[in-house]
Amino acid sequence: MKKINTKILKRAACVMAALAIGGGALYYSINKIQKVSPVSAGVQTDKPVIILDAGHGGLDGGCSTADGVPEKGINLNILLCLRDMLIVNGYDVEVTRDTDTSIHDSGVEGIANQKSSDMDNRLELFNKYSNAVCISIHQNQFTDPKYSGAQMFFSETNSASKDLAQILQNNFVKNIQPDNQREIKQCGKELFLCYFCENPTVMVECGFLSNPDEAELLKTEEYQYKVAFTIFESINEFMSRKK
Ligand SMILES: [Zn+2]
Numbered sequence: 049m050k051k052i053n054t055k056i057l058k059r060a061a062c063v064m065a066a067l068a069i070g071g072g073a074l075y076y077s078i079n080k081i082q083k084v085s086p087v088s089a090g091v092q093t094d095k096p097v098i099i100l101d102a103g104h105g106g107l108d109g110g111c112s113t114a115d116g117v118p119e120k121g122i123n124l125n126i127l128l129c130l131r132d133m134l135i136v137n138g139y140d141v142e143v144t145r146d147t148d149t150s151i152h153d154s155g156v157e158g159i160a161n162q163k164s165s166d167m168d169n170r171l172e173l174f175n176k177y178s179n180a181v182c183i184s185i186h187q188n189q190f191t192d193p194k195y196s197g198a199q200m201f202f203s204e205t206n207s208a209s210k211d212l213a214q215i216l217q218n219n220f221v222k223n224i225q226p227d228n229q230r231e232i233k234q235c236g237k238e239l240f241l242c243y244f245c246e247n248p249t250v251m252v253e254c255g256f257l258s259n260p261d262e263a264e265l266l267k268t269e270e271y272q273y274k275v276a277f278t279i280f281e282s283i284n285e286f287m288s289r290k291k
Contacts, residue, residue: 097140097177098283101170101241102127103186106150108163111189113263119187120148122266126185126254129276134283144170167240174245181212181286182249183279184241187266189258196259197228198275201235201242201251208248210234211289216250216282223278224271225255248286252279 102123104110109118127143134141145151152165174182188199198220200213213232221228235251237243242251254275255262265271 091177095140095179096287097142097180098134099142099144099174099177099180099182099247100127100131100134101144101174101182101184102146103184105145105148105166107159108150108166111187111257113257113267114193114260117257117263117267119189119257122187122254122257122272123185124148125269125272126276126279129273130183130185130279133276133280137280137284139283142173142176144173171241171244174241174247174249177247180247181283182241182245182247183283184249184251185279186251186253188253188256190256191258193256193258193260196256196262197225197230198255199230199253200232201239201253202232202249203235203239203242203245205243206246206248208286208290209242209250212248212282212286213250215285215289216252216279219278219282219285223281224274 102120104118104120104123106120109120110123112118124145124147128146131141131143131146150162150166151169152162153169156162156165170184174180198217200217202209202213204210210232217230217232235242239251242249255266257263257266266275
């Protein structure tokens with residue numbers, strides 16, 4: 049019971065945060081949170097869809113803190129909070145995963161093949177709608193623990209991705225990392241989702257798990273909410289500039 053209550057409280061906190069700060073039209077519906085849509089390429093909808101990806105999942109933990117906390121769970125916590133903020137403010141949202149899992153096709157054998165299938169399925173969702181905005185949430189890691197700070201990666205596949213990346217980078221500095229002097233960075237094919245997605249897409253590296261101070265922050269719910277809100281605010285800003 050304790051676990052269930054904690055989960056409900058977490059969701060309520062996200063929704064209350066978005067209500068308090070967002071102030072937009074309310075279309076909140078529990079049905080939308082549970083929505084599962086059929087997959088078909090290039091669907092056109094009346095309003096933009098926000099596609100959220102929590103990097104890694106299942107056997108693939110991604111990078112981890114010095115004490116072994118993998119990024120996959122941090123990514124997921126931020127995604128779930130961000131999803132609630134977006135839904136309560138009237139956005140249509142779809143996610144690549146909302147549990148600790150790989151989304152490879154059933155029947156695929158071997159870790160490498162499963163990873164490949166998993167990434168293909170994530171990309172398929174990113175390209176499912178012709179008017180989507182896509183965010184992939186990750187944590188960073190480097191051999192030298194002194195490095196810290198969020199950094200946004202984008203591809204020129206869609207010309208608007210750079211604008212979205214700059215808005216995100218600016219808001220991370222404004223909201224939570226005033227000393228962050230990182231610049232947005234263009235990626236190539238090595239960042240599969242960014243490069244091959246045809247919609248505006250940014251890979252958000254929220255911080256470095258190899259930096260002890262930043263890792264401690266990223267493990268806390270309070271900081272995860274702040275990161276989620278910063279991404280939420282950036283999507284709002286990007287959407288309002290597009291109008
Ligand atoms: Zn990652």
